[in-house]
Amino acid sequence: MNTELASPRGAPPGHALGEIIFRYACAGAATFLLAALAGVVVSLFIGGLPAFREFGFGFLTSTTWNPVNEVYGAAGPIVGTLITSFLSLLVALPLALGVSVFLVEFCPAKLSRPIAIAVELLAGIPSIVYGMWGLFVLAPWFAAHVQMPIAMDFAPDSLIGKIFSGTPNGANIFTASLILAIMILPYMAAVFRELFLTVPAQVREAAYGLGCTPFEVIKAVVIPYVRRGMIGVIMLGLGRALGETMAVTFIIGNSHGFPHSLFDSGSTIASTVANEFAEATSDMHTSALIALGFLLFVITFIVLAVARLLLREAKV
Amino acid sequence: MTRAQRRRAFNGVFVVLCSIATLIALSALVMILWTLLSKGLGGLDFMIFTHDQPAPGSPGGLRNAIVGSLIMCAVGMAIALVIGILAGTWLAEYGAGTKYGHVVRFFNDVLISAPSILIGLFVYELLVAPFHGFSGYAGGVALAFLATPIVVRTTEDILTLQPGALREAGMALGASRSFVIRKIIWKSARTGLLTAGLLGFARISGETAPLLFTSLGNQFYNHNLSQPMASLPTTIFQFALSAYDDWQRLAWVGALLIAAAVLFINIVGRVLAREKKHA
Numbered sequence A: 001m002n003t004e005l006a007s008p009r010g011a012p013p014g015h016a017l018g019e020i021i022f023r024y025a026c027a028g029a030a031t032f033l034l035a036a037l038a039g040v041v042v043s044l045f046i047g048g049l050p051a052f053r054e055f056g057f058g059f060l061t062s063t064t065w066n067p068v069n070e071v072y073g074a075a076g077p078i079v080g081t082l083i084t085s086f087l088s089l090l091v092a093l094p095l096a097l098g099v100s101v102f103l104v105e106f107c108p109a110k111l112s113r114p115i116a117i118a119v120e121l122l123a124g125i126p127s128i129v130y131g132m133w134g135l136f137v138l139a140p141w142f143a144a145h146v147q148m149p150i151a152m153d154f155a156p157d158s159l160i161g162k163i164f165s166g167t168p169n170g171a172n173i174f175t176a177s178l179i180l181a182i183m184i185l186p187y188m189a190a191v192f193r194e195l196f197l198t199v200p201a202q203v204r205e206a207a208y209g210l211g212c213t214p215f216e217v218i219k220a221v222v223i224p225y226v227r228r229g230m231i232g233v234i235m236l237g238l239g240r241a242l243g244e245t246m247a248v249t250f251i252i253g254n255s256h257g258f259p260h261s262l263f264d265s266g267s268t269i270a271s272t273v274a275n276e277f278a279e280a281t282s283d284m285h286t287s288a289l290i291a292l293g294f295l296l297f298v299i300t301f302i303v304l305a306v307a308r309l310l311l312r313e314a315k316v
Numbered sequence B: 001m002t003r004a005q006r007r008r009a010f011n012g013v014f015v016v017l018c019s020i021a022t023l024i025a026l027s028a029l030v031m032i033l034w035t036l037l038s039k040g041l042g043g044l045d046f047m048i049f050t051h052d053q054p055a056p057g058s059p060g061g062l063r064n065a066i067v068g069s070l071i072m073c074a075v076g077m078a079i080a081l082v083i084g085i086l087a088g089t090w091l092a093e094y095g096a097g098t099k100y101g102h103v104v105r106f107f108n109d110v111l112i113s114a115p116s117i118l119i120g121l122f123v124y125e126l127l128v129a130p131f132h133g134f135s136g137y138a139g140g141v142a143l144a145f146l147a148t149p150i151v152v153r154t155t156e157d158i159l160t161l162q163p164g165a166l167r168e169a170g171m172a173l174g175a176s177r178s179f180v181i182r183k184i185i186w187k188s189a190r191t192g193l194l195t196a197g198l199l200g201f202a203r204i205s206g207e208t209a210p211l212l213f214t215s216l217g218n219q220f221y222n223h224n225l226s227q228p229m230a231s232l233p234t235t236i237f238q239f240a241l242s243a244y245d246d247w248q249r250l251a252w253v254g255a256l257l258i259a260a261a262v263l264f265i266n267i268v269g270r271v272l273a274r275e276k277k278h279a
Helices: A015-055 A075-106 A109-124 A127-153 A159-163 A173-197 A201-209 A214-225 A227-243 A246-251 A269-279 A283-312 B003-043 B063-094 B099-113 B116-128 B136-161 B164-172 B177-188 B190-205 B232-240 B245-278
Strands: none
Touching: A015 A283, A015 B063, A015 B099, A015 B116, A015 B136, A015 B177, A075 A109, A075 A173, A075 A214, A075 A227, A075 A269, A075 A283, A075 B003, A109 A173, A109 B003, A109 B245, A127 A159, A127 A173, A127 A246, A127 B003, A127 B232, A127 B245, A173 A227, A173 A246, A173 B003, A201 A214, A214 A227, A214 B003, A227 A283, A227 B099, A227 B116, A246 A269, A246 B232, A269 A283, A269 B116, A283 B099, A283 B116, B003 B245, B063 B099, B063 B136, B063 B177, B063 B190, B063 B232, B099 B136, B116 B136, B136 B190, B164 B177, B177 B190, B190 B245, B232 B245
């Protein structure tokens, strides 16, 4: 290429330098993002290393979490995290699908936009507000209208009595899952909606033209068209639920053992860290909590990475 | 029942189920807003903004927490806007289509959804443990890490939407690439960039988890960033879980303030984004 064209004669001196500086500032900022992510991994790993060294594989399998005797096993919080996340997904997924299908297919055009905005606003409410609502509204209601009747009507040693045993205060794994479900529902519904809108109108109209009912259009045309993306959205919702902290901390009851029933109090990785980190009693306690954080990071990173890979094609 | 009737019945049930799902989602929003208003509005008076948090049993407000939140959010946003807009610009203008661009975009998307409490742990390791103290700086930096990916993503989206003809027109007049970006593209994407900032701000203003062990909280008024600093979310957390009725009442007022602020910022961002589309 002719250099005369690449840098015009009229360019002021230092021009090319400014060009390079700006370009590298931008590239540097982009690189900073990667460095931040790498920094999170490395710092959590280094911080958790003493605990991993001390307890080895038993850190993952032991249920003893005892800051007094300096024995830490993370099985309780790990299982609590997985149970609450999957339960909340179980509740939120059908609801989110219903909301998004309603908005895309059935809702009158005039209502569609306000409802979509309302759903997205629901997704924007800070998690601490959900937590307070869960603790002060949902939990007392749940204790009085669900837990007490079950405790009255079924013997403690019957199967139902065992599944649903627990202190009747409404702060347990199940209510925590419900709150999580309410939190991830609007988020998933909003992304599902965007995903469904990527289906070309011709494809849907062709199906309608063949005489399909809306249900059949969704089932046979829309869902197959965005199947990979849908799995991605589900993984995104799961990623949210796994890492959600404040709402769960309020309502899960915060006990460290292995949960024995659906209505038993428990803890998640995030709630344990939130509760204990600032008041950690020893270096090993701190290290065990950071090790928990490292585990949470690995789990959510895998889930989110898969989600993004699946969603990349859909460009949502 | 004929086949056609059965299909129609199936469809009818499906429509009803979808409508019920929407009703459930909307009633959740209504119930939460109702609780916030009924429990928070009663305690909302002038004292909330003029007095610091009280000891249990005495009157007081939330001034120290509100000021702390504003300061740390401002620090967070200042960092996030600079890095976020530069990185977003790189993704849209220089890195689009390159392999490195794909990598950065991918990990940025992962960062957007990363659990905020882990960012808190990271900043603790980075800024709190080495300097032996919780501080407002650490809180602001933690918030910056949360807002940056959102600003990056929105900036990139907005800049990609700017017509290529703008760039070509600038180049044709002999302007350099960075000049075109700074004086033409950024200018035409002004409202979009503002939206990017607002979305990031809305995200961090209610964040509690990353502040718990970075800024810690402070029961006194303090605008010195090198000291532990109160914030609205951490104060709400502390008050809501306390055993004192008046602290719990203050927690509801705080929750109402935060929710109202976040909803307001979100709506403003949305209106701006919409105007842009119409223009």
